[in-house]
Amino acid sequence: MLIVFSLLIFSAAFCYFIYRRLRRYLRYLQQEEYSSRRFLAWLLLSRAFDKRASAIFVAISITAALFHGAAFLLLIVAGLCCLVVALFEPDSRKHGKIRLKMTARAQRIFNMTLAGSISAVLLFQASFYGISSHGFAWPYWIAMTLLVQLIPISLGVVNSLLWPGELRRQRRFVDEAKQKLETIKPIIVGVTGSYGKTSTKFILNEVLSTFTPTFTMENSINTLMGITREVRERMLPGQTHAVLEMGAYQRGSISRLCRLAPPDAAIITSVGIMHLERFGSTENVLLAKAELAEAVPPSGILVCNADNEGARAIAQRHRKAKTYLYSIETCENVDCWMDGILRVDGVTKFRVHWKSCQYQGSTTLVGRPMLSNILAAFTMASALGFPPKSILAVISAVEPTDNRLQVKKVKKVTERKEVIEITELRDAYNSNPVGFVAALNELDTMEGNRKILITPGMIELGEEQYRANERVAMIAAKICDAVFIVGTANSAALRAGLISGGMDEKDILCFPGRDAAFSQLRDNEREGDVVLIENDLPDLYEVVDKF
Amino acid sequence: MSQKNIAVLFGGRSVEHEVSIVTGHEAMNAIDRSSYNPIPVYITRSGRWLVGGNLDELISGSNYRANFSTKTFPTDIEPSLDEVTLAARPGLKGLVFLGRRTSTVKRNRVFEGSIDVLPVDVFMPVLHGTNGEDGCLQGLFELAEVPYTGCNAISSSLGMNKHLTKSVLLKHGVESLPGVLIPKSALGDLDRAAAGVLEALSLPVFVKPCNLGSSVGISNLSVVRSIEDIGPALAQVFRLDSAAIVEPYLSNLRELQVAVFIGTKRVIASAVEAPIVKGVNTAASKYGTDMLGGTKDSRRTGLADAHREFDPSDVPCETLRSVVDTACKVCNVLGCSGVVRVDFFFETKTNLLYFNEINTLPGSLSYYLFQRKTPPILFTDLLSMLIEAGESAYASRANFKRVHVF
Numbered sequence: 029m030l031i032v033f034s035l036l037i038f039s040a041a042f043c044y045f046i047y048r049r050l051r052r053y054l055r056y057l058q059q060e061e062y063s064s065r066r067f068l069a070w071l072l073l074s075r076a077f078d079k080r081a082s083a084i085f086v087a088i089s090i091t092a093a094l095f096h097g098a099a100f101l102l103l104i105v106a107g108l109c110c111l112v113v114a115l116f117e118p119d120s121r122k123h124g125k126i127r128l129k130m131t132a133r134a135q136r137i138f139n140m141t142l143a144g145s146i147s148a149v150l151l152f153q154a155s156f157y158g159i160s161s162h163g164f165a166w167p168y169w170i171a172m173t174l175l176v177q178l179i180p181i182s183l184g185v186v187n188s189l190l191w192p193g194e195l196r197r198q199r200r201f202v203d204e205a206k207q208k209l210e211t212i213k214p215i216i217v218g219v220t221g222s223y224g225k226t227s228t229k230f231i232l233n234e235v236l237s238t239f240t241p242t243f244t245m246e247n248s249i250n251t252l253m254g255i256t257r258e259v260r261e262r263m264l265p266g267q268t269h270a271v272l273e274m275g276a277y278q279r280g281s282i283s284r285l286c287r288l289a290p291p292d293a294a295i296i297t298s299v300g301i302m303h304l305e306r307f308g309s310t311e312n313v314l315l316a317k318a319e320l321a322e323a324v325p326p327s328g329i330l331v332c333n334a335d336n337e338g339a340r341a342i343a344q345r346h347r348k349a350k351t352y353l354y355s356i357e358t359c360e361n362v363d364c365w366m367d368g369i370l371r372v373d374g375v376t377k378f379r380v381h382w383k384s385c386q387y388q389g390s391t392t393l394v395g396r397p398m399l400s401n402i403l404a405a406f407t408m409a410s411a412l413g414f415p416p417k418s419i420l421a422v423i424s425a426v427e428p429t430d431n432r433l434q435v436k437k438v439k440k441v442t443e444r445k446e447v448i449e450i451t452e453l454r455d456a457y458n459s460n461p462v463g464f465v466a467a468l469n470e471l472d473t474m475e476g477n478r479k480i481l482i483t484p485g486m487i488e489l490g491e492e493q494y495r496a497n498e499r500v501a502m503i504a505a506k507i508c509d510a511v512f513i514v515g516t517a518n519s520a521a522l523r524a525g526l527i528s529g530g531m532d533e534k535d536i537l538c539f540p541g542r543d544a545a546f547s548q549l550r551d552n553e554r555e556g557d558v559v560l561i562e563n564d565l566p567d568l569y570e571v572v573d574k575f
Numbered sequence: 576m577s578q579k580n581i582a583v584l585f586g587g588r589s590v591e592h593e594v595s596i597v598t599g600h601e602a603m604n605a606i607d608r609s610s611y612n613p614i615p616v617y618i619t620r621s622g623r624w625l626v627g628g629n630l631d632e633l634i635s636g637s638n639y640r641a642n643f644s645t646k647t648f649p650t651d652i653e654p655s656l657d658e659v660t661l662a663a664r665p666g667l668k669g670l671v672f673l674g675r676r677t678s679t680v681k682r683n684r685v686f687e688g689s690i691d692v693l694p695v696d697v698f699m700p701v702l703h704g705t706n707g708e709d710g711c712l713q714g715l716f717e718l719a720e721v722p723y724t725g726c727n728a729i730s731s732s733l734g735m736n737k738h739l740t741k742s743v744l745l746k747h748g749v750e751s752l753p754g755v756l757i758p759k760s761a762l763g764d765l766d767r768a769a770a771g772v773l774e775a776l777s778l779p780v781f782v783k784p785c786n787l788g789s790s791v792g793i794s795n796l797s798v799v800r801s802i803e804d805i806g807p808a809l810a811q812v813f814r815l816d817s818a819a820i821v822e823p824y825l826s827n828l829r830e831l832q833v834a835v836f837i838g839t840k841r842v843i844a845s846a847v848e849a850p851i852v853k854g855v856n857t858a859a860s861k862y863g864t865d866m867l868g869g870t871k872d873s874r875r876t877g878l879a880d881a882h883r884e885f886d887p888s889d890v891p892c893e894t895l896r897s898v899v900d901t902a903c904k905v906c907n908v909l910g911c912s913g914v915v916r917v918d919f920f921f922e923t924k925t926n927l928l929y930f931n932e933i934n935t936l937p938g939s940l941s942y943y944l945f946q947r948k949t950p951p952i953l954f955t956d957l958l959s960m961l962i963e964a965g966e967s968a969y970a971s972r973a974n975f976k977r978v979h980v981f
Contacts (some may be wrong), residue, residue: 234814238810238813238814239762332945415762415763415764416764417767417806417809418762420806421762421765421809421810422762422805422814424796424807424810425796425808425810425811425814426807427809457965
């Protein structure tokens with residue numbers, strides 16, 4: 029009887045532990061966009077399989093092998109240990125930089141895996157009890173260890189099992205969104221490029237919205253399901269234009285998006301090396317972006333960045349009735365160019381040449397790449413028929429968005445109760461080589477005492493990643509007084525670049541995660557510091573917490 | 576004697592959300608709790624009405640600013656609060672609960688127990704800007720047939736539209752700066768709009784939104800010194816509003832403000848104030864940019880703490896009297912009630928007084944202006960007066976014979 033009682037206690041505690049642990053793993057599965065393959069790859073690479081509970085069980089197994097009898101005591105001890113470990117599992121709905129969002133899909137996966145796991149546990153208990161009710165010796169504990177290790181695997185398995193059903197659901201949503209787009213019939217402008225697409229979309233949206241009701245996504249949502257959801261939930265009849273940022277994650281992603289929302293016009297900002305590992309090769313990156321140009325009908329509008337080789341090539345391969353090239357570097361063979369760029373007191377003034385006319389413009393947005401984005405938006409808006417002068421008037425009034433090369437003066441209270449003012453250059457969004465250098469140039473021009481860079485480096489650049497980070501670090505070494513490297517993804521590359529750029533070892537600090545880095549920063553900030561926060565990464569790329 | 580339940584509505588779906596939180600904090604702390612039971616109702620940025628939990632502490636405590644910054648609210652606190660709404664249906668006499676029942680707020684059951692109502696005797700909105708000060712909310716109060724404080728729907732809407740207010744007041748002999756109204760369609764032909772402005776006014780001019788309150792849609796771009804710069808100034812407004820007002824920008828203008836309490840039987844004006852604000856009157860300069868971030872050490876508490884001068888000595892007495900008289904006239908013409916603040920421009924060289932704008936629900940309910948009056952009126956008493964006036968207004972409305980047309 030005692031055995032049954034202790035078995036129940038242990039089972040309950042074990043199931044509770046599974047419940048907490050599953051929720052933790054679920055967050056990572058969600059961050060990997062429900063790809064079982066990538067989730068399991070992450071599991072192996074970051075060694076995020078369980079150690080705590082396994083250690084306990086193995087220890088108990090050894091104890092059981094050495095000391096016979098009192099199996100029920102071991103069960104109760106194991107139960108208590110499980111409970112303690114379970115209580116220490118952080119709730120990923122509340123902790124972590126990107127928290128777990130218990131969407132309906134996440135809930136389905138969670139429920140099913142939990143049900144399956146609990147059933148498996150109970151089955152195991154019952155069968156062991158059936159086999160040898162006075163046994164529960166060390167083999168039992170080894171079996172329990174195995175069960176624990178299977179927890180994340182089961183999550184992956186359930187996720188895969190539910191895939192077809194999720195796919196059906198998704199297809200239904202996509203159909204609804206497509207219906208809605210066909211009914212409302214806005215003029216659809218697709219925006220893509222390795223970098224600059226979100227900023228270009230943002231500026232174009234600001235311009236169009238001032239003239240006419242326009243639909244766009246609030247943040248950088250650019251996937252098929254993301255756009256589907258936004259269209260279903262937020263698009264309104266009466267919106268005459270839709271600006272859709274289209275992310276190319278692999279060959280075919282943009283084609284799929286264009287089947288949902290066939291574009292009438294497109295902007296290609298750049299073809300670069302972002303997400304190189306997902307694409308496989310640079311030619312693939314170009315072809316993926318070119319899918320947007322392909323989808324535009326021959327009578328449509330295509331706007332491409334002449335300063336970028338890949339974008340220019342796409343323009344040449346896909347000629348439309350209205351193909352326009354824009355450039356901030358040259359006026360040769362382009363339809364729209366910018367010159368007379370002057371920086372005065374935080375405002376950048378420039379002159380735009382378009383269709384044999386000149387227009388004065390200005391902006392408070394920061395960084396040279398931003399001028400390219402502005403020109404892209406201007407060209408498209410003009411091509412769509414809006415008056416150029418008014419377009420530039422709106423652009424002059426556009427305010428910078430958060431965390432895209434955003435300058436913010438912040439007052440802080442130090443430990444010693446002094447009030448200091450530091451300047452933060454917030455560029456936490458997806459960093460690319462061009463943007464990183466632009467941000468560093470910005471940092472260079474700013475006035476301040478110390479220039480500090482805090483970054484994990486750039487990711488998803490495939491085989492180019494090391495070199496790209498190293499190159500950027502060499503530039504940073506000449507501009508920064510100190511560099512805080514976050515995480516291990518690029519620490520080697522960054523260090524190498526910084527040192528060969530001439531930075532002192534003592535000015536290079538490495539941290540396992542962003543929280544550690546920021547808290548060190550906060551403790552040591554001084555009046556007049558200028559801090560560049562570049563590319564705040566999701567948890568996946570940081571040192572994983574203990575499992 | 577049981578206290579009356581006063582719902583204090585703060586927050587709101589407008590760009591003046593943070594300002595309203597300050598007013599809410601001040602009102603919750605000042606209200607006479609021996610006669611009234613103040614029930615804080617927080618209207619989130621997404622338009623949900625929340626009550627209960629420890630909302631009272633959160634808004635009344637000294638740490639209130641940090642509590643309501645976008646980071647800590649709503650994920651941390653919201654689950655402990657209840658969501659309510661005001662139904663457009665007479666007779667419920669309170670707020671209807673939606674969904675969860677997590678907090679311990681008193682409730683009545685009505686409709687054979689199918690809905691829960693949080694009883695409210697008087698609604699006191701302290702919301703600013705769109706959806707709170709422009710008549711929308713007041714219209715809802717009227718439909719629900721509940722007592723409420725402040726201006727009614729029509730005077731609120733009218734007061735929000737600067738152009739219409741100026742037009743109406745002009746007919747009653749109240750002067751304001753000459754202005755040009757530019758509709759959004761002007762974006763189609765900026766050159767023509769610019770020509771129109773130059774015909775009527777001479778540079779420099781000031782461009783502001785017609786319908787938004789308290790310095791939103793305004794920045795350094797709003798001061799137009801050369802006509803090429805009018806494009807950005809207008810564009811800034813048209814992103815937020817459907818019409819812009821262009822007025823002359825005179826550097827020798829001083830601002831004079833006075834608050835007026837309009838009760839059923841009496842009208843009381845406060846002290847006159849000349850606020851001293853550096854540069855252009857943006858929302859940031861008026862209310863302090865750090866207020867929006869909720870820094871713990873931020874000392875700014877809204878206009879109540881700005882640098883100011885009361886009953887300024889370098890302004891002639893007759894002007895001050897004129898300010899008070901004109902303000903009362905404005906309130907009368909527009910049909911205001913409760914506490915409003917009327918802002919004027921005073922041209923120092925010519926001693927001319929121009930009506931600028933009216934705020935039908937001013938920040939901090941302008942209590943600091945009434946405190947500077949001789950004899951002073953304390954905020955607590957002001958609130959009591961406001962509530963009583965609201966109840967009288969309700970009784971008057973209820974008193975009208977209802978005529979049904981078939």
